[in-house]
Amino acid sequence: MFIHDKVDDQLVQDVLSRKHQIEYSVHGLQHWQRVERNGLFLSEREGGDDLVVSLFALFHDSQRLNDFEDPEHGSRGATLATEFYDQGRLCISEAQLQTLTEACRDHTESIYSDNATIRCCWDGDRLDLTRISVIPDSEMLNTATAKEIADTMDYSILDRYRSYSR
Template sequence: MIDIKPLLIQIASQYILDPNGAHGLSHWGRVLENGLSLADIEGGDITVIHLFAIFHDACRHNQTVDPGHGARGAALVEELLGDLRLVNRKQLDLLTQACREHTDGKTQADLTVQICWDSDRLDLARVHIEPDPRCLCTDAAKTDRLREWANQRAIAKYIPPYVNIQWKPLFIR
C-alpha cells in the first residue's frame, strides 16, 4: 500500500471546510473501512479504494449541495497522481472516474469503481439517510449484515483511531 501521508498533506493544504464536518475526516475513514470490507468479499483494487476515501470529498466547497465536488476531486487526483509515480494508468483512470461520478447515482461500472461508490453510500446514515439497496452496486453492499454494520457506525459517527491520531493533525492549522 502506498504511503498516503504526503498526499494527505497536499489535500489538507487546499481543503477549505471544517475537517470535523459531515463530509470530513471521520466520513473519509469510515468510507475507507467500508471499502476495505467490501473488497474483502468482492475483490477490487485496494489502492484505488483507499485513495478514493481521501480524495472524493476533498474539494467540497460546502457541507450541503455541491454538484461540482466530484469533478474537482478528480482534478485534484490528476494533479497529485497524474505523473503515474504512485499509481498506474488503469488505477488513475478508475480513481478519477470514481471521484468524478460518485454523486451521479450510477450503479454500473468496473468492480473497483462500484466498491468506491458503495463505500461512500454505505455511510449515508450519518446524514439520516438509510442507503437503499437498489442504489448500491455490489452484492456485498446489499447484504443486511454489511448495511447494518455500516449504518450503525455511520449513525454513531464512529471515528477510526488513525483518523484522530494521524490524519487530523495534518488538517489543523
C-alpha cells in the same frame, strides 16, 4: 490515519491542506476514513482494487465547497487526484488513475457501474450515509455485500473491520 499503507500521513495532510475550509463538515476526514474502511471491506469480498478504493476515499469529497449542493465537487476531487498523479505523488498506473477519476467524478450523479472497483468505492461511500441519519437503500447499491448490509441493517460488521490484512 488511513488503513492502506500507500496512503501515508503526508499524502493525507497534503490533501487536507488543499481542502476548502468548512468549519464542521460531515464530508471531512472522519467520513473519508469510514469510506476507506467500508470500501476496503467490500473490495476484499467483491474484487476491487484496494489502492484505488483508498485513494477514492481520500479525494472524492476533498474539494467540497459546502456540505449541501455542490455538484462539481467530485470533478474537482478528480482534478486534484490527477494533479497529484502528474506530480508523481500517486504510485498508480494510468488505468488506475482513470478508474479513480471516474469514481470521484461520478460518485454523486451515477448509481451503478460495471467496474468492480468503482462499485466498491461508491458503496463504501453510500454505506456511510448513516452518519447523516439516512439509511442506505439496497436498490441504490452495487455490490452484493453492501446490499446485504443495507437489507439486514447490520453495520456492526463494518465497525469491526479495522485492519488491512493483505
